[in-house]
Amino acid sequence: MLTCTATIDPAFTVAPVPPRLFGSFIEHMGRCVYGGVYEPGHPEADVDGLRADVVKLTRELGVTAVRYPGGNFVSGYRWEDGVGPVEQRPQTLDLAWRSVEPNTFGLNEFMTWARQTDIEPIMAVNLGTRGVEDACNLLEYANFPGGTRWSDLRIAHGVREPHRIRTWCLGNEMDGPWQIGQKTATEYGRLAAETGKAMRRIDPSIELVACGSSNERMPTFGSWEAQVLDEAYDVVDYISLHAYFEQHGDDRVGFLASAQVMDSFIEGVVATCDHIGAKRRSRRKLNLSFDEWNLWYESRFAGQDNLDWARAPRLIEDEYTVEDAVVLGNLLMSLLRHSDRVTIACLAQLVNVIAPIRTEPDTGAWRQTIFYPFALTARHARGEVLRVEPVSPMLHSATLGDVAAVDVAATRDPETGETTIFAVNRDDRQAATLQLRLAGDHEVVEHVVLGGQDLLATNSKSAPRRVEPRTSTRHFVEPSSLSAELPPVSWSMIRTAPRASVAG
Ligand code: AHR
Numbered sequence: 001m002l003t004c005t006a007t008i009d010p011a012f013t014v015a016p017v018p019p020r021l022f023g024s025f026i027e028h029m030g031r032c033v034y035g036g037v038y039e040p041g042h043p044e045a046d047v048d049g050l051r052a053d054v055v056k057l058t059r060e061l062g063v064t065a066v067r068y069p070g071g072n073f074v075s076g077y078r079w080e081d082g083v084g085p086v087e088q089r090p091q092t093l094d095l096a097w098r099s100v101e102p103n104t105f106g107l108n109e110f111m112t113w114a115r116q117t118d119i120e121p122i123m124a125v126n127l128g129t130r131g132v133e134d135a136c137n138l139l140e141y142a143n144f145p146g147g148t149r150w151s152d153l154r155i156a157h158g159v160r161e162p163h164r165i166r167t168w169c170l171g172n173e174m175d176g177p178w179q180i181g182q183k184t185a186t187e188y189g190r191l192a193a194e195t196g197k198a199m200r201r202i203d204p205s206i207e208l209v210a211c212g213s214s215n216e217r218m219p220t221f222g223s224w225e226a227q228v229l230d231e232a233y234d235v236v237d238y239i240s241l242h243a244y245f246e247q248h249g250d251d252r253v254g255f256l257a258s259a260q261v262m263d264s265f266i267e268g269v270v271a272t273c274d275h276i277g278a279k280r281r282s283r284r285k286l287n288l289s290f291d292e293w294n295l296w297y298e299s300r301f302a303g304q305d306n307l308d309w310a311r312a313p314r315l316i317e318d319e320y321t322v323e324d325a326v327v328l329g330n331l332l333m334s335l336l337r338h339s340d341r342v343t344i345a346c347l348a349q350l351v352n353v354i355a356p357i358r359t360e361p362d363t364g365a366w367r368q369t370i371f372y373p374f375a376l377t378a379r380h381a382r383g384e385v386l387r388v389e390p391v392s393p394m395l396h397s398a399t400l401g402d403v404a405a406v407d408v409a410a411t412r413d414p415e416t417g418e419t420t421i422f423a424v425n426r427d428d429r430q431a432a433t434l435q436l437r438l439a440g441d442h443e444v445v446e447h448v449v450l451g452g453q454d455l456l457a458t459n460s461k462s463a464p465r466r467v468e469p470r471t472s473t474r475h476f477v478e479p480s481s482l483s484a485e486l487p488p489v490s491w492s493m494i495r496t497a498p499r500a501s502v503a504g
Contacts, residue, residue: 002432004392004406008419009439014385015340017411020065022378023346025292027071029097029353030315036351036359037113038105044364050113053365057357058117061371062378067122067291067346068110072096074172075128075180079138082106084157095180097315098307111163127171128181132195136202143203167207170195173214175224178304185224189231196235209238209289216243216265222272229276238289241269244296254397256426259330259407266338288341292348293331295324318354320369322467323455329373329491330424333409339385347374366464372450376493380420383413395426406432421494425486432486442482442496447472452487
């Protein structure tokens with residue numbers, strides 16, 4: 001049995017839990033939109049073709065914000081093709097995913113769905129094949145009250161009130177060789193700055209997100225962010241991060257410690273932002289939008305160039321295991337402990353495409369394993385994130401070197417006094433005793449565990465509830481601490497409350 005200690009004191013806080021940390025992402029890709037959120041004719045579809053079962057699970061997942069419409073898709077997208085009378089919309093080619101795009105779902109359908117799910121929209125503009133003028137036209141259509149060409153077109157399309165979309169992403173992964181309209185850092189930085197400047201003239205209340213590197217492994221990671229921000233620092237509010245995790249080779253420990261990679265990625269981007277800010281003697285601090293993150297068995301993906309043209313093809317519908325869910329829960333812990341700077345994060349994607357929610361045409365939607373740690377964290381990470389420095393034995397990873405066997409994060413709700421502890425045991429042979437030194441007299445009100453057994457189990461159409469989190473009673477109060485047992489390869493959520501308030 002391993003032993004790990006974590007001292008948790010409400011005096012040491014990181015930041016309030018950012019509401020948009022529990023965002024997600026809908027891209028016109030595979031069956032995320034068509035056959036996912038939108039499937040006219042399905043028994044669950046409403047009059048607008050929106051699947052009620054997907055709406056229900058999106059709400060249960062606790063998603064607060066959704067980025068749309070891409071992703072790589074946005075870099076070739078003409079948003080005008082997706083508005084107005086549906087029968088007049090063209091069928092087009094999506095070069096990003098070699099898919100046939102029917103355009104029957106567009107901005108206004110997305111906003112109807114956003115109201116049903118009570119999420120905040122985050123919109124991306126095309127800076128791949130398009131530029132300043134088209135981004136401005138889209139913003140005018142979406143946010144301008146009326147009396148102008150594009151705002152009146154929205155009203156003519158039956159949407160009288162402006163959508164008032166607050167957050168706008170300036171393109172997507174513009175450093176990627178796979179991106180339609182890839183740019184150099186300086187080209188993109190200039191374009192992002194000029195586009196953002198013009199968009200702000202239309203609506204000064206908007207927030208802007210510049211594209212950071214497509215991932216931390218890009219050869220230009222670090223210098224891309226610095227060069228882009230040299231051009232755009234004063235215009236944008238956020239820089240984006242994207243990361244997808246999978247096991248590489250035999251390094252299972254490295255996979256289980258993916259949160260450590262996320263930690264250092266975030267800290268590297270914060271350092272780069274602050275370096276540019278310091279050079280400019282700027283008083284502004286940029287925040288980070290981790291607007292694509294998840295697990296993705298990317299090495300199994302054939303690649304965009306090898307796809308056959310199809311409408312809503314089955315693309316990267318990865319089936320997640322219990323072990324994947326443990327890693328995902330740990331990634332959320334990384335986001336939480338950086339919530340002083342990461343204030344937007346989007347689990348990519350929401351439905352079918354590397355997603356927590358799955359659908360098929362002939363049955364109701366179901367939850368993948370990764371649904372559970374996300375939903376539980378979104379529901380119970382309330383109030384403020386606390387600074388925790390766990391003391392843990394180490395494991396060895398071939399790619400990462402020494403990594404902590406046990407990782408811990410915590411939040412505290414000042415209104416209820418409840419402290420919620422999130423913990424992961426990455427050791428695959430030994431359970432761990434987590435000794436929690438909490439200021440005050442607390443007791444456990446709920447201890448939920450995912451993992452520890454059946455690590456390769458998945459949920460599927462035929463067995464949609466095979467995997468579910470289970471309640472644990474493996475915790476006990478000692479004179480100076482509260483201890484909980486963490487099974488090998490497991491994620492735990494331990495909710496504690498001041499003893500007096502439990503009794504009263
Ligand atoms: O989420 C799938 C793809 O991953 C997105 O389109 C792109 O932005 C990223 O590379």
